[in-house]
Amino acid sequence: MLLVLVFSLLATCSTAEEKAPADSTPLRLTDVSTAEAFINSAEVVVVGFFKADEGNGFKEFLAAIEEVKTLPAALCSVKEVWTxxxxxxxxxxxxxxxxxxxxxxxxxxxxxxxxxxxxRFLTINDIRYITEYNQASAVGLFQSKVKVHLLLFANRGSTDYKPLKERLGALAPRYSGKMLFVLINGKEKANERALGYFNLKSSDLPRVGIYDGESDKTWLMAPGEISIERVQNFCDSFVTGELQKEKQAGESEAKNEL
Structure with missing residues (x-):
């Protein structure tokens, strides 16, 4: 079942929402404190560690970050920072x-x-507090060591699509290193198999679910308002193990209700 979900996600090709472009001129990191400040300045950043300008890959790096403008980029040749x-x-x-x-x-x-x-390396690894599924991000998400995904299923273009994304994105930092928050566009035909994995259709959305890649199991939050409090309680119940117990006890009944 995991392979089915992986292949369906790799086939997804959603159009990313527009983001403000980052400054294309790489910052020079001159010491550890400057490097720490830069790395902490955004959800995802990229650093080119080159001993000298014009070294192997230097021009290619500059060209790549010019194309992927959503990623803040820096350069560093300081040995102390490398260490x-x-x-x-x-x-x-x-x-x-x-x-x-x-x-x-x-x-x-x-x-x-x-x-x-x-x-491609930069795009695949651009995993944020809430990441939209697309052909590249699916690869990065499944390569991450964090195997639990909190999934927001919503239809792009609906009135609640953007507010829900922002709401859950604000909650996501609370679960850094524990869960990856992921947005799946129910309007994308290639995502039908992903929805089907949760017994959902586009007309059922928005809904919230959890996928555990280690056990290859899924759980759906009960229908109703998708508030920060409800989603947080849902996530916490998984982290403590309570959600797994409840769903395993009534799994057949829950699936029949869907």
Whole structure:
């Protein structure tokens, strides 16, 4: 069943909402405190650790961050900073808050290094407090060490689509490293199989569910208002293990009701 969901998500190709472009000029990180401030400045940032300008991959990195303008980018050649983040050679690193992850791309290990490949690396790993499913993000989400997904199923264009995304995005930091918050557009035909995994149709939305990649199990929050309080209680019940007990006890009945 997990493979079915993975393949359906890889087939998804949603149009990302417009975001304000970041400054394309990379910041130079000169010490550890500057690096820490930069890494903490946004949900996702990218740092090019190059010993010298014009080194292997340097031009390709600049071209990639120019194309992926939604990611704040910086450069660093200071040995003290490299040591602080366990960098040993020229590396492009993405720092994420949603799953408290540092993703390193060691350039010496890349056989074919080009800007298109770096753009794909940046796009796949652009995992935020609430991430919309699309062809690239599905890969990054399933590669994360955080295997529990809080899913918001909503129809793009509906009046509650954007407010719900913002509401759950504000709650997501509370579960950094525990759950990844994900938005699935019910209007996207390629997402029908993902909805079907929860016995849902586009007409049933919006709804909230949890998918646990370790057990390959799903849970749906009861119909009703999707408030921060209700979603938080739903997440907390999973974290404490209470949700798993309740759903396992009445799983057949719950599925028949859907």
């Amino acid at each position: 602080n983040y366990s960098i040993n050679s020229d590396t492009i690193t993405i720092f994420r808050k949603a799953d408290l992850h540092q993703e390193n791309l060691q350039l010496s290990k890349i056989k074919k290094l080009d800007s298109d490949g770096l753009v």
